[in-house]
Amino acid sequence: MKRVNVIQAKAFFRVIAIFVTFLLSANSAAVASPEQQAVVPHGSAVAAQAGVVAEAAKPEHGAEATEGEEKAGDVIMHHVRDNSTLTFDPFGEIHLPKIPPIAGIDISITKHVVMLWVASALLLLVFSLVGSKYKNMTARQAPKGIANAMEALVEFIRTDVAKANIGVGYEKYINYLLTVFFFILFCNLLGLVPYAATATSNISVTLTLATITFLITQVAALKAHGIKGYLAHLTGGTHPALWIIMVPIEFIGLFTKPVALSIRLFANMTAGHIMILSLIFISFILKSVVVAIVMSVPFSIFIDLLELFVAFLQAFIFTMLSSLFIGLASAHEGHDEHDAAVASH
Amino acid sequence: MLTSGTILLAGSLLSPNPGLIFWTALTFVIVLLILKKIAWGPILNALEEREKGIQSSIDRAHQAKDEAEAILRKNRELLAKADAEADKIIREGKDYADKFRADLSEKAQAEAKKMIAMAKDEIEQEKRRALDVLRNEVADLAVRGAEKIIRNTLDAEMQKKIVDSMLQDFATKRN
Numbered sequence: 001m002k003r004v005n006v007i008q009a010k011a012f013f014r015v016i017a018i019f020v021t022f023l024l025s026a027n028s029a030a031v032a033s034p035e036q037q038a039v040v041p042h043g044s045a046v047a048a049q050a051g052v053v054a055e056a057a058k059p060e061h062g063a064e065a066t067e068g069e070e071k072a073g074d075v076i077m078h079h080v081r082d083n084s085t086l087t088f089d090p091f092g093e094i095h096l097p098k099i100p101p102i103a104g105i106d107i108s109i110t111k112h113v114v115m116l117w118v119a120s121a122l123l124l125l126v127f128s129l130v131g132s133k134y135k136n137m138t139a140r141q142a143p144k145g146i147a148n149a150m151e152a153l154v155e156f157i158r159t160d161v162a163k164a165n166i167g168v169g170y171e172k173y174i175n176y177l178l179t180v181f182f183f184i185l186f187c188n189l190l191g192l193v194p195y196a197a198t199a200t201s202n203i204s205v206t207l208t209l210a211t212i213t214f215l216i217t218q219v220a221a222l223k224a225h226g227i228k229g230y231l232a233h234l235t236g237g238t239h240p241a242l243w244i245i246m247v248p249i250e251f252i253g254l255f256t257k258p259v260a261l262s263i264r265l266f267a268n269m270t271a272g273h274i275m276i277l278s279l280i281f282i283s284f285i286l287k288s289v290v291v292a293i294v295m296s297v298p299f300s301i302f303i304d305l306l307e308l309f310v311a312f313l314q315a316f317i318f319t320m321l322s323s324l325f326i327g328l329a330s331a332h333e334g335h336d337e338h339d340a341a342v343a344s345h
Numbered sequence: 346m347l348t349s350g351t352i353l354l355a356g357s358l359l360s361p362n363p364g365l366i367f368w369t370a371l372t373f374v375i376v377l378l379i380l381k382k383i384a385w386g387p388i389l390n391a392l393e394e395r396e397k398g399i400q401s402s403i404d405r406a407h408q409a410k411d412e413a414e415a416i417l418r419k420n421r422e423l424l425a426k427a428d429a430e431a432d433k434i435i436r437e438g439k440d441y442a443d444k445f446r447a448d449l450s451e452k453a454q455a456e457a458k459k460m461i462a463m464a465k466d467e468i469e470q471e472k473r474r475a476l477d478v479l480r481n482e483v484a485d486l487a488v489r490g491a492e493k494i495i496r497n498t499l500d501a502e503m504q505k506k507i508v509d510s511m512l513q514d515f516a517t518k519r520n
Binding site: 077080081082105106107108109110112113116117120123124127128130131132134135137140143150151154155158174175176178179180182183199202203204205207208209212270 | 358359360361362363364365366367368369370372373375376377379380381383384385386387388389390391392398
């Protein structure tokens with residue numbers, strides 16, 4: 001129900017946006033008046049909002065079509081990229097404070113940092129609730145409500161992702177996998193909330209998470225095979241004459257996995273947002289109400305719903321691949337045994 | 346739209362921001378540590394406990410089923426044994442009854458034969474006695490008749506001799 005409300009709210013703002021375009025582009029009062037009448041029944045507040053935005057946008061009205069196009073691209077990029085302001089159109093904006101750089105690194109708080117914190121706060125809120133329910137529950141009781149909903153996801157990650165891919169000793173990594181799944185999921189879902197942004201559509205965030213997976217994978221590989229086995233794996237088990245080719249390839253192969261992980265998540269989350277904004281801006285660029293009604297609104301609602309699915313899917317894929325890499329790194333010996341068993345048959 | 350492409354290619358989207366990396370790592374690690382303590386620990390413990398509980402329940406159910414099957418098997422065996430016992434008793438009873446009946450009828454037949462034999466003996470004796478009596482009577486009658494005849498005729502002595510010889514004849518013929 002909540003998700004539906006979110007989508008409805010977002011769609012509602014889109015409708016307002018379309019009416020704003022119409023107000024901007026309308027030259028004749030005859031066409032404008034029926035639309036305005038249509039706006040009024042929605043509530044005077046909506047009409048007032050539309051009016052405010054219209055006033056704000058008026059100075060740029062005189063711009064040429066090409067400049068408008070440029071502006072659309074800028075708006076999209078402004079929305080997708082990280083910056084140091086939280087925009088709450090048409091209520092105003094909050095400028096985030098700048099922190100002086102420490103050791104040459106600018107660690108000032110940006111939009112995506114705030115979104116990370118909001119997602120983390122929500123995550124902690126939900127799971128402190130769920131955790132406290134579990135603390136007060138005996139083994140004979142069945143979980144109810146939010147605890148039950150979260151248990152389904154936790155149990156899925158535990159058995160179908162961690163246990164299935166890592167196998168024996170998955171308990172060491174389950175905390176990380178559960179956290180990374182819910183962290184990404186909450187960040188992704190937060191991106192669908194109006195005025196919020198998707199922290200996971202920033203390459204820095206995804207790269208950090210992928211790097212943590214990479215470090216865990218390497219530690220798991222070192223633990224499972226020792227330094228000797230780890231270095232032997234880099235040679236790919238080939239003849240020493242081929243090492244000069246194999247070692248660089250295997251070495252690069254180590255890093256492609258986390259890079260692919262981070263690019264996948266970042267690109268998926270960014271693409272959805274760019275799609276939605278582009279669909280909306282088509283009606284702005286073409287300055288057509290018909291395009292807005294026939295194309296922009298239905299398609300952006302569709303992409304929005306798709307984004308909801310992708311939010312879950314990408315969180316799952318990131319967790320799945322992380323556990324798969326950990327499983328591959330740590331369970332290589334079992335694989336060799338399996339090969340030996342196959343050969344002996 | 347072209348500019349957005351150039352912005353993307355220029356690397357503002359693809360260039361990592363060290364500050365954000367720092368904040369992400371920090372936030373993630375803190376969230377991980379807090380969640381591990383407040384959520385994953387209790388939830389995973391509860392899940393494991395429940396898993397164990399379910400496993401033990403299944404084990405118990407299997408055990409109970411095995412026990413029930415053993416009891417059922419035992420009961421069936423007992424029932425079969427009881428059936429066999431009952432069959433045996435009935436068969437023995439029948440045999441005994443048959444034997445008893447045969448004995449009884451044999452005895453009865455023997456008794457009957459004995460009684461018939463006795464009756465035949467008695468009849469024979471009675472017949473003989475009756476014949477003796479009859480013979481005496483007939484002799485008397487004949488004597489008396491002869492007396493009368495002889496008295497009326499000549500010599501009684503002569504007549505008696507003739508009658509006696511005749512009676513002798515009679516008796517031999519009869520026997």
